[in-house]
Amino acid sequence: MTGRDGGADLRPEGNTPVVILVRPQLAENVGTTARAMANGGLFHLRLVAPRDGWPQERAWRSASGADRILDAAAVFDTVDAAVADLHRVFATCPRPRHIVKPVLTARGAAAEMREISTRPLRFGVLFGPERAGLDNEDMARADALIRYPLNPDFMSLNLSQAVMIMAYEWWMAADGTPPRELMTNETHVATKGELENFLGHLVRELDECGFLRNEQKRPGMVRNLRHFFERGEVTEQELRTLHGVVTELAHGRGARRGKRDA
Amino acid sequence: MTGRDGGADLRPEGNTPVVILVRPQLAENVGTTARAMANGGLFHLRLVAPRDGWPQERAWRSASGADRILDAAAVFDTVDAAVADLHRVFATCPRPRHIVKPVLTARGAAAEMREISTRPLRFGVLFGPERAGLDNEDMARADALIRYPLNPDFMSLNLSQAVMIMAYEWWMAADGTPPRELMTNETHVATKGELENFLGHLVRELDECGFLRNEQKRPGMVRNLRHFFERGEVTEQELRTLHGVVTELAHGRGARRGKRDA
Structure with missing residues (x-):
């Protein structure tokens, strides 16, 4: 039913952040989130009270082969339960207000997570529901907030795009590709x-x-x-x-x- | 029909890269691309031979209010025509082979584009069709290729995710937000x-x-x-x-x- 036999041979690589979708509304977004996680080398997915229940076939259909991530996803009733075994929790939040909390860019958060990942600590990132985002009680459970620097005149960021940016920065934080190089393949630069x-x-x-x-x-x-x-x-x-x-x-x-x- | 009266009051801000979707297949992806462009402060969209023709109502429906970008999108029959007035062209390419060309990361490309944007030059980025990506003739028209450092074990990157990463890096290349700061609002850090x-x-x-x-x-x-x-x-x-x-x-x-x- 869920196409659980297919997909790429994904598995957890090292100590990576848990992606926690809080009250996600659309199963398609859970699927495209799994795809974005795979792009960035993430594996652990948790769902808090998904609106339409779980599992949902539509998630697997929109995951483009990131099935293993959906197969291994864990479901919780509350944010408290979803973060209980974690040592460090971040919360994405486009417009934080009236909160005393460290605020990180996605890049800053990725650097901190890479540092945490070298220690025997479990850690994760909360992403809010599509329409409303995380509520104040959710955010109070996080050590730090993550706010992406993006166009303040157009704040409507798709859920899986938000996960993509975090997964991309996670990958980039450990990547050594030079910003520019000449690809020459079989030949070489002339003397x-x-x-x-x-x-x-x-x-x-x-x-x-x-x-x-x-x-x-x-x-x-x-x-x-x-x-x-x-x-x-x-x-x-x-x-x-x-x-x-x-x-x-x-x-x-x-x-x-x-x-x-x- | 296309909902052209709605949406955010987006407009071009400064000299920004033209996003050129080459032979896009799904109108939804054109819409989500426009949304991602708006997130990153981009405005100029060009379509080369969209598979199902243009305009497509589904694009406006999936753009979450980035209507102005779709309203202003220009359609061309060929890549040559779409880049004819540009001075510098980049091409995204996940697996470049047998090509002698500079290869940039998204971050490296964003830095170069910011530099170009200070000069009276027009520039753009080619994104290939969902399934096959750009072909060799398309890439031969670019000054440089852009390859994102992402998980090589899972290369299936959604078109609008690819645009999102480039738009995000474009925005970040000019953003001065500190990677971490304590948000204190009305109060202050205690002495x-x-x-x-x-x-x-x-x-x-x-x-x-x-x-x-x-x-x-x-x-x-x-x-x-x-x-x-x-x-x-x-x-x-x-x-x-x-x-x-x-x-x-x-x-x-x-x-x-x-x-x-x-």
Whole structure:
């Protein structure tokens, strides 16, 4: 009924935060939450008093294969019961008011959770119902609140989008991918010598065909071409292609001219 | 038909990236994409050959009030046409292969886009169709690829989740919220003097009731209490409450004892 045989072979990896959906209304949102959790490497899902009961087939249908997370989800009647075995609890809250509590960004919370995860502590994050969010009693059970910096002129954030951002920041907090790198696959970035070799080839052919015949302008024109080819990283493979392009253009021109002359 | 009269009063703010959905399949995903864009302060949406045509009422129904973004969306037949007036194009791509191109994280891309946005340049991000993603011809039109660091064991990322992460990082790249701060509202963090005043009150009452009668253990017990109350930031308002708690407990004890003795 719930498609529990399918899905990706997900399992808990290390000490990860428990995602606690408090009084969720739509089963689809529970499913898309599971999907977002899988994207960010989370596994433990708890539901507090889901409006339409549990399990709900629609959750599995919208989870895109994150079935294992739904299969293992635990259901509780109250927030107190859902957090009883946890040592640290965070609560997402878009508009906290009249509360004395630490407020973290998603990024700040992810950094704290990564620190907590190295200790023998269990921890989780409360997400409120779609329409109203967490109420004051829920928030009073949290050590800290999490408020995402997002457009204050448009606060309607979908539940699974909220989980996605937290799961993404959780993943990013331990990720070492450089912000920019050149993907070169089989080839490598050309050395200056390889580039020089190509520029020499290009300039010889341009001299040959007469493009650089103006002796006064020639040095500037060569320098401008060099500036273009030096601007981005070029690979050894691309240089070989460019060598071919220059050779073929020179050859082709000859061929066409030959045709025209015939 | 499309509910174009409703929704939040969204408008373009500054020079923001154009979100370009290439051959999107589900109108719902266009709507939730608009919602995610609004969350991250984006406005400009372009659609390349949407599978079911455009406009689609279902998009407006799933946009949760981000109607203005859909109202202003432009439709193109080809990627070439959709990027023709842009100076810089990024392409999201979960599994780039056999391509020589810079690869950015979402965070790295957001930083570059913020830099570009300060110049008189138009720029955008391509997002591929739900099932297949961008094809090689689409990616060849981009200056750089964007690959999110996310769980490689579960790559199925919903289209509007992908847009949400990019929009979130765009917003975060210009956001100055501290990662953690204590929200105190009307009150303020107590001074050491205010805390000392409370601890004096507490210890006097504990001496009075006999809790600290063991003279040898007394200094350590007082110090441990101090350690607890010094551990987290306490506010002046909370201290006033705690003063009341101590006074009432002492009074109540007397009252109960009085009752018992009677």
